[in-house]
Structures are given as structure tokens and as C-alpha cells.
Amino acid sequence: MxxxxxxxxxxxxxxxxxxxxxxxxxxxxxxxxxxxxxxxxxxxxxxxxxxxxxxxxxxxxxxxxxxxxxxxxxxxxxxxxxxxxxxxxSSHDEHALAKAADDARLEETFAPYKGRPIDQIARDPAAIKLGQSIFSNNCATCHGSSAQGAIGFPNLGDDIWHWGGSPEEILTSILDGREGVMPEWGTVLTGMGGDSAVISVVAYVRSLSDPARSKDYLAVQGQRLYEGVCIACHGVDGKGNTALGSPDLTDDYWMYGDSTAQLTQSIAHGRHGVMPAWRDMLGETRSRLVGAYVWSLSHPGGETATATATPAAQETASQ
Structure with a gap:
């Protein structure tokens, strides 16, 4: 002062x-x-x-x-x-002492889960409750109290993971964050296929999750444009690429909405989604507890990570 x-x-x-x-x-x-x-x-x-x-x-x-x-x-x-x-x-010193005492108690509470894989932590009901509490205080603002997400924020209760759904990939998403960018393709597509180019790509993208639409005129026209622009990220088959965070277009999940207007917006004007990094805010152990809670939502029976883990993770687990 x-x-x-x-x-x-x-x-x-x-x-x-x-x-x-x-x-x-x-x-x-x-x-x-x-x-x-x-x-x-x-x-x-x-x-x-x-x-x-x-x-x-x-x-x-x-x-x-x-x-x-x-x-x-x-x-x-x-x-x-x-x-x-x-x-x-001073009140500052008083707060520091109280915080140190609380941190010590928290450290003791979280110690059993330090360094453990989140799919193993998810088998502990007490850990799931801790993770849910941390999730409610920090993550529910975007993903909702039930983790069902909203427009622009992914649903964490299903088995669809744009950045990968293995325990390691989920933990990386929480600790270091993610940034997904869908470029603006409106001008490029219009230059390639005229004013109907964007709506044609929308029609083709719809046909990937609904093959009955694949013979529609607009879908046929959109396939050519898709193969000229979109396959770099979403692949020839539309299955996406978890390394880039590009979504699978063959399922029925649309994070930004599935209406014609919403899909047109996504393709013509792009999207920019950011998952903040929580490493500094929560620390690794609390992030693992949140990851365990999130993992449990899509694995309610306590299934192991073998089915969805990366080959490297499976090799590590087998050692």
C-alpha cells in the first residue's frame, strides 16, 4: 500500500x-x-x-x-x-498457513492415486466420487453437470472421442488441453464448384452417416469437392483423425449441431474449439481423478482399456 x-x-x-x-x-x-x-x-x-x-x-x-x-x-x-x-x-500469512494445512490434507487424500492409470483408478468407487466432485467444480461449466456437453462442447458420456479415447489420450486432453480448428472452406469450395458447392459438401457429409443419401445429386457432386479438400483431415472414408482432432463423419454425433444451417456454418466459416490445459490448475493427480470419472461414464461396467488403448499403451500394460 x-x-x-x-x-x-x-x-x-x-x-x-x-x-x-x-x-x-x-x-x-x-x-x-x-x-x-x-x-x-x-x-x-x-x-x-x-x-x-x-x-x-x-x-x-x-x-x-x-x-x-x-x-x-x-x-x-x-x-x-x-x-x-x-x-x-497478517491475513496473507494466515491464509498461507491455512492453505498449507489444507494442501497437506488433500495430498494425503490423493496420494493413493498418484501416477496410477485412470482406467485402474476408475475401479475405485471412492476415487470416482472424488473425481466427480473435482469435475463439478471445474469442468461442469462447459460439459454440464452430467457431462452430456452442449453445442460446441463434447458429450463425455458416450464412446466418441475426437482426440482418442484411450486412458493416456484422455489424460493428455485434461492435462495439456486441446485446440481443434476447422478452417473456413466457403471461399475455396465456391471457387471449385460454384454457389452450391458448400451445400453439396453438406449433402455428401450427411451421406457418410446415412448411406441411403449417397445417390442424391448434391451428395454425388459434394463427393468430388470433399475428396479435393476434406480428405486431408477427415480421410477418404470420413473416419477422421484423432491425431488432429478431426471428427469421424460416419457416426451420428455432431458437436456443433446437425441441422443444414449448422453444418453449412461449420464448413463455410469454420469452427475453433479450445479445451484448456488443467495441469497447472489441478495438478496431475487430480487430473487423473477427473479422467477416471470421465472414463467411468463411458465404461460403466469397469471395462479395461485394452479394447481402445493405443498399441504402445497395450504393450506397456502387458509388461
Whole structure:
């Protein structure tokens, strides 16, 4: 705190303390010429009189003691701007001590899960409850309290993972975040196929998850455009690429909506999705607990990671 503010607070505090003491002294004494306590001229029902007596001496003395106590409190604990108290106590240090104690208790609680794979942690009901609590405090803002997501935020309760669904890939998504970018293709596609190019690609993309549409005129036209632009990320078969976060277009899940307007927006103007990195905020162990909770949502029976793990992860698990 600056010197100017410290001086202002000291002067203001001294003015208030001295003002209270002066007001108490001024109003507690009677002076020559003052009317007697019963001479207020306030009467009711003939025999009820309002008196104006001074406060009892014990009350006045107690008030003086409170003023002295306030001065002592300020001297001991501080409170006059940047001037430290005689005890050197500060709320900052008090908070640091309380935080250190709480962190130690949390560390003890989380210690059993340190370094363990999230699919193993997910078998522990107590760990799932901890992970759910951490999820509710940090992740529910985007993914919802039930982790079902919303437009632009993925559903974590299904088996669709744009960045991969192995335990290692899920943990990486939480710790280091993800950034998915769908470029704007409207101008490029229009240059290749005219004004109907974007809607033709929309028709073809729809046909990937609904083969009955594959013979539609627009879908046929859109396939050529798709193969000229989109296969670099989504692949020839539309299965996507988890290394890039590009979604599988053959399923029935559309993170940004499946209406014609929403798909047109995605293709013509692009999308930019960001999953924040939580390594610094949560730390690795708490991130593992969140990952275990998320894993349990799509593996309610406690299945192991063998079916969806990467070959490297399967080799590691078998060693």
C-alpha cells in the first residue's frame, strides 16, 4: 500500500477514535443550567413522565474500555494501512498457513492415486466420487453437470472421442488441453464448384452417416469437392483423425449441431474449439481423478482399456 493511502487511513482512524471519545465525554456530563432529568415536559396519561438521565457510569466506563481495546487491537494486529502490527500478523500469512494445512490434507487424500492409470483408478468407487466432485467444480461449466456437453462442447458420456479415447489420450486432453480448428472452406469450395458447392459438401457429409443419401445429386457432386479438400483431415472414408482432432463423419454425433444451417456454418466459416490445459490448475493427480470419472461414464461396467488403448499403451500394460 502506498504511503499516501497509509497516511489517509491513519488520519481517518485517529479522527474517528478521538471523535468517539470526545462525543462520549461531551454527552456524559451535566452542565450548569441544564434542566433536571425529570423536567422534559413530556407527560402521558397524567402521571407518565419521560426522563432524560445520563447513562450509568459503568456503561460509560465500559465504552472507554472498548476504545482502549480498539487502539490496542490496531497496535497488535495492524490495520493502519501499510504499518505492521507489533505481532507481525497478517491475513496473507494466515491464509498461507491455512492453505498449507489444507494442501497437506488433500495430498494425503490423493496420494493413493498418484501416477496410477485412470482406467485402474476408475475401479475405485471412492476415487470416482472424488473425481466427480473435482469435475463439478471445474469442468461442469462447459460439459454440464452430467457431462452430456452442449453445442460446441463434447458429450463425455458416450464412446466418441475426437482426440482418442484411450486412458493416456484422455489424460493428455485434461492435462495439456486441446485446440481443434476447422478452417473456413466457403471461399475455396465456391471457387471449385460454384454457389452450391458448400451445400453439396453438406449433402455428401450427411451421406457418410446415412448411406441411403449417397445417390442424391448434391451428395454425388459434394463427393468430388470433399475428396479435393476434406480428405486431408477427415480421410477418404470420413473416419477422421484423432491425431488432429478431426471428427469421424460416419457416426451420428455432431458437436456443433446437425441441422443444414449448422453444418453449412461449420464448413463455410469454420469452427475453433479450445479445451484448456488443467495441469497447472489441478495438478496431475487430480487430473487423473477427473479422467477416471470421465472414463467411468463411458465404461460403466469397469471395462479395461485394452479394447481402445493405443498399441504402445497395450504393450506397456502387458509388461
Amino acid at each position: 502506498s504511503t499516501g493511502w497509509t497516511v489517509f487511513i491513519v488520519v481517518l482512524t485517529a479522527f474517528n477514535i478521538l471523535g468517539c471519545a470526545w462525543l462520549l465525554w461531551w454527552t456524559a456530563k451535566r452542565r450548569p443550567g441544564d434542566p433536571k432529568p425529570e423536567e422534559t415536559s413530556h407527560y402521558w396519561d397524567g402521571d407518565i413522565t419521560e426522563f432524560n438521565k445520563p447513562m450509568p457510569r459503568w456503561w460509560i466506563n465500559w465504552f472507554y474500555l472498548m476504545i482502549v481495546f480498539g487502539i490496542g487491537y490496531l497496535a497488535w494486529y495492524g490495520g493502519l494501512g501499510g504499518i505492521d502490527g507489533l505481532s507481525s500478523w
